[in-house]
Amino acid sequence: MLAYAVRRVLATIPLLLIGTFVVYVLVSISGDPLAKLATCTQCDQQAFDRIIDLYDLDKPIPERYVNWVVNAVQGDFGPAVSFGSIDAGELVLERAANSARLAIPAFLIIVTIAITLGVYSAVNQYSRLDYAVTGLSFLGISLPTFVFALLLQTIMIWMLDAFGWRPFFVTGMRTVELDGFLPMLRSHVLPVITLVLVITASESRFQRAAMLEVINSDYIRTARAKGLPNRKVILRHGLRNALIPMATIWAIDFAALLGGSVVTETIFAWPGLGPLFISAVTQLDLNLTMAIVMLTSLLVIVFNLVADLAYGLLDPRIRYE
Amino acid sequence: MSDATLDAREGLTTVSRSFGRQAWDRFRRHRLAMIALVLLALMTTAFVVGPWLSPYAFSDQDFSALNQGPSLAHPFGTDPIGRDLMVRTFIGGRYSLRIALLIAVLTTAIGTVIGALSGYFGGRLGAAIDQVINLFLIVPSLIILIVLAARYGSGPNAIAIVIALLSWPLIARIVRGSFLQFRDQEFVLAARAAGASTRRIMFRHILPNVFGPIVVNATLLIGIAIILESTLGFLGLGVRPPVPTLGNLIAESKGALQTKPSAALIPGGFIVTITLCANFIGDGLRDALDPTSRKS
Numbered sequence: 001m002l003a004y005a006v007r008r009v010l011a012t013i014p015l016l017l018i019g020t021f022v023v024y025v026l027v028s029i030s031g032d033p034l035a036k037l038a039t040c041t042q043c044d045q046q047a048f049d050r051i052i053d054l055y056d057l058d059k060p061i062p063e064r065y066v067n068w069v070v071n072a073v074q075g076d077f078g079p080a081v082s083f084g085s086i087d088a089g090e091l092v093l094e095r096a097a098n099s100a101r102l103a104i105p106a107f108l109i110i111v112t113i114a115i116t117l118g119v120y121s122a123v124n125q126y127s128r129l130d131y132a133v134t135g136l137s138f139l140g141i142s143l144p145t146f147v148f149a150l151l152l153q154t155i156m157i158w159m160l161d162a163f164g165w166r167p168f169f170v171t172g173m174r175t176v177e178l179d180g181f182l183p184m185l186r187s188h189v190l191p192v193i194t195l196v197l198v199i200t201a202s203e204s205r206f207q208r209a210a211m212l213e214v215i216n217s218d219y220i221r222t223a224r225a226k227g228l229p230n231r232k233v234i235l236r237h238g239l240r241n242a243l244i245p246m247a248t249i250w251a252i253d254f255a256a257l258l259g260g261s262v263v264t265e266t267i268f269a270w271p272g273l274g275p276l277f278i279s280a281v282t283q284l285d286l287n288l289t290m291a292i293v294m295l296t297s298l299l300v301i302v303f304n305l306v307a308d309l310a311y312g313l314l315d316p317r318i319r320y321e
Numbered sequence: 322m323s324d325a326t327l328d329a330r331e332g333l334t335t336v337s338r339s340f341g342r343q344a345w346d347r348f349r350r351h352r353l354a355m356i357a358l359v360l361l362a363l364m365t366t367a368f369v370v371g372p373w374l375s376p377y378a379f380s381d382q383d384f385s386a387l388n389q390g391p392s393l394a395h396p397f398g399t400d401p402i403g404r405d406l407m408v409r410t411f412i413g414g415r416y417s418l419r420i421a422l423l424i425a426v427l428t429t430a431i432g433t434v435i436g437a438l439s440g441y442f443g444g445r446l447g448a449a450i451d452q453v454i455n456l457f458l459i460v461p462s463l464i465i466l467i468v469l470a471a472r473y474g475s476g477p478n479a480i481a482i483v484i485a486l487l488s489w490p491l492i493a494r495i496v497r498g499s500f501l502q503f504r505d506q507e508f509v510l511a512a513r514a515a516g517a518s519t520r521r522i523m524f525r526h527i528l529p530n531v532f533g534p535i536v537v538n539a540t541l542l543i544g545i546a547i548i549l550e551s552t553l554g555f556l557g558l559g560v561r562p563p564v565p566t567l568g569n570l571i572a573e574s575k576g577a578l579q580t581k582p583s584a585a586l587i588p589g590g591f592i593v594t595i596t597l598c599a600n601f602i603g604d605g606l607r608d609a610l611d612p613t614s615r616k617s
């Protein structure tokens with residue numbers, strides 16, 4: 001299995017190189033780093049030369065990309081120009097930690113709710129509850145994140161007007177160290193709820209489909225036939241097998257959550273990777289964009305690998321060649 | 322009464338019904354899908370006809386009613402410079418629907434052709450397309466979108482084309498799977514033996530079998546496209562104002578959530594309703610066109 005894992009990681013390297021190269025070229029050709037200087041009347045040739053020298057602007061883009069790769073492999077992602085030239089790698093890690101503050105609780109809640117709803121509506125297929133869950137997930141899929149988030153904010157504002165008090169903060173991040181435990185909790189609730197709603201809707205559908213497939217299979221009939229209590233059949237024989245195909249979906253969703261959510265974090269003014277990414281790309285901050293893309297693609301690759309390996313542990317019939 | 326209908330009535334023969342007719346009968350029985358279809362038709366009519374009937378044009382300013390909530394004169398309220406929000410919402414809906422339809426049609430066309438080619442010919446072409454799809458996983462679509470929009474402008478059509486260029490892999494994968502499944506079956510062999518050209522086999526013999534999933538996914542794409550377009554508009558990365566799309570309208574009024582939540586929530590409600598309708602119609606179409614594939 002170790003050999004398989006190593007081979008898988010090696011196989012993703014070309015893809016990663018091509019992907020980052022595409023991003024590098026796209027961002028590089030979109031803007032002229034000297035444009036701002038060109039309008040400056042007091043700057044002399046020296047200033048131009050310094051910038052050109054600093055960012056190797058006199059070299060062709062592929063060569064600059066190779067330099068970037070060489071530095072990136074050693075952990076040096078260069079300065080984030082749009083953030084006062086602080087280290088891009090450090091900035092990204094700091095923001096990633098803020099995104100993780102939302103991603104981890106959201107993921108745990110999503111998995112719990114999705115399993116419960118999915119299993120329950122599969123076991124009671126075509127019951128009233130099944131239809132209710134189906135309807136809710138349709139609504140969840142159809143409700144754009146930003147509309148739901150605005151709705152939550154409107155409710156909070158209305159509560160503040162009506163009662164002079166609101167349970168949760170509408171924007172910003174509070175931490176235990178700076179603001180205390182309760183403010184921390186109050187600032188995390190709304191963004192987490194928003195993330196949960198959007199992903200739970202689709203995940204509970206997948207869980208339901210997986211569970212339906214399992215409980216219609218022969219070994220479930222066998223388990224029932226030998227007289228096992230219903231609870232045991234569903235939980236021991238059914239659920240455990242219905243969780244295997246979910247591993248991939250969890251991996252994809254968790255990687256996406258950790259990579260920062262552009263919309264949710266923007267609306268709740270959360271200092272995570274999402275808003276950072278938007279600002280990096282719109283300001284064409286090459287180093288910063290590259291550092292974020294590196295992190296998010298690594299997350300996708302790592303979690304896909306974890307899911308594939310988990311497959312083998314959960315289902316011994318799967319062999320890695 | 323003719324003999325044929327008499328026979329049919331007495332159960333001696335059955336009146337044969339075309340595939341379209343059968344599908345429509347199945348679709349009609351899906352109650353939610355029918356409601357969604359009617360609702361979508363009503364909204365489309367309102368978007369198209371509404372602005373003509375309204376006494377205000379979409380950029381008319383009413384200085385006696387600046388930044389107001391819903392009232393009789395302005396059912397959806399007015400914006401800070403006195404423009405009637407009902408007309409603006411309808412025009413915005415028009416743009417959003419048009420963009421969504423364009424995205425659905427373009428994405429389906431690109432995805433079908435690429436999926437068909439890679440599924441039928443397989444081999445190196447199929448592998449290459451797989452790699453492109455993988456590449457899309459790593460290169461964030463937002464970067465491509467922002468870069469292309471900076472280059473080719475962000476009018477409604479440009480945004481639709483860019484989004485379509487980013488979302489075809491979804492359809493391509495579905496079509497490719499079906500082509501892989503059908504290309505070695507007997508009816509294809511029979512067609513080839515009868516001398517049909519490759520193009521004819523692909524589009525006349527195999528494609529009709531994939532028709533169901535393609536139509537269903539095109540419908541679902543409308544919902545996805547409405548959400549995508551409005552989210553981009555909300556982030557300020559979509560169609561450039563002053564073109565009012567539903568997303569742009571929400572972006573304009575998100576600052577006034579405290580004083581006038583209706584300005585953001587009404588267009589938001591339209592987005593949700595359109596998407597819900599598209600999803601229910603897609604569900605109904607799946608039952609109608611593709612009854613065997615229904616799983617979840």
